[in-house]
Amino acid sequence: MADITTCTDADDLADRAADWLVDAIAATPGRAAICLSGGSTPKRLYQRLARDPWRARLPWPRLHWFFGDERVVPADDPRSNQHMAREALLDQAPVPPDQVHAVPVAGLDPEAAAAAYQAALEHYYGGPALDPQRPLFDVMLLGIGPDGHTASLFPGSPALRETRRWAVAGPPGLEPFVPRVTLTFPALAASRATAFLVSGADKRAILPRVLAGEDLPAARAATVPGVRWFADKAALGEA
Numbered sequence: 001m002a003d004i005t006t007c008t009d010a011d012d013l014a015d016r017a018a019d020w021l022v023d024a025i026a027a028t029p030g031r032a033a034i035c036l037s038g039g040s041t042p043k044r045l046y047q048r049l050a051r052d053p054w055r056a057r058l059p060w061p062r063l064h065w066f067f068g069d070e071r072v073v074p075a076d077d078p079r080s081n082q083h084m085a086r087e088a089l090l091d092q093a094p095v096p097p098d099q100v101h102a103v104p105v106a107g108l109d110p111e112a113a114a115a116a117y118q119a120a121l122e123h124y125y126g127g128p129a130l131d132p133q134r135p136l137f138d139v140m141l142l143g144i145g146p147d148g149h150t151a152s153l154f155p156g157s158p159a160l161r162e163t164r165r166w167a168v169a170g171p172p173g174l175e176p177f178v179p180r181v182t183l184t185f186p187a188l189a190a191s192r193a194t195a196f197l198v199s200g201a202d203k204r205a206i207l208p209r210v211l212a213g214e215d216l217p218a219a220r221a222a223t224v225p226g227v228r229w230f231a232d233k234a235a236l237g238e239a
């Protein structure tokens with residue numbers, strides 16, 4: 001049975017997810033890696049983390065920030081996940097700049113960006129092989145698209161079959177139709193704690209399909225033990 005926190009609305013979802021994240025980090029000793037989701041839903045959560053009470057409760061000097069996927073556009077492009085996260089959180093809080101590990105899209109070559117991100121992940125982790133006893137991330141935040149994608153793992157994408165690399169380039173599956181870099185299932189699964197944030201009536205059709213375990217990327221990513229769901233009533237069809 002899915003562990004779903006039913007939230008009144010997008011603001012309540014952001015409050016509850018922020019509390020969950022702060023508690024998850026408090027339970028993690030030492031350096032901690034938070035992998036941010038893109039899209040629009042998480043923005044409210046990120047804005048909350050930058051302000052009290054959550055700001056005061058986060059151990060900023062020991063936090064490292066990663067991205068579950070990125071649109072291969074300039075870092076200052078409004079479609080960039082890095083751009084959204086910096087505006088909402090990373091440039092608004094005491095985050096050491098070298099602890100933000102954005103997908104390197106500067107050259108705008110998706111394959112090169114994926115390879116560079118893979119190298120950055122391996123450098124942070126300390127090697128190229130994931131140890132199930134030692135997760136890569138401490139917190140993984142994910143969303144679901146109306147087609148059942150998560151990160152930039154879209155239905156039918158070759159990236160769904162990747163078992164070795166942690167980050168790959170891939171085609172867009174939905175707006176914005178720009179090339180993507182995405183974490184793969186092995187990387188998404190390598191997290192101590194995982195939460196899906198699902199808000200809005202446009203998720204009303206896809207959410208029950210994902211929760212039912214249909215063959216969809218978000219459903220596969222949600223098979224990790226202990227996954228949490230924060231969904232508002234609009235997405236649950238209760239509003």
Ligand SMILES: O=C(O)[C@H](O)[C@@H](O)[C@H](O)[C@H](O)COP(=O)(O)O
Pocket residue numbers: 037038039040041042068069070071081142143144145146149150151152
């Ligand atoms: O780059 C992206 O778009 C995200 O990583 C993507 O996986 C997102 O989580 C879903 O598309 C849901 O997006 P919304 O939260 O905007 O509905």
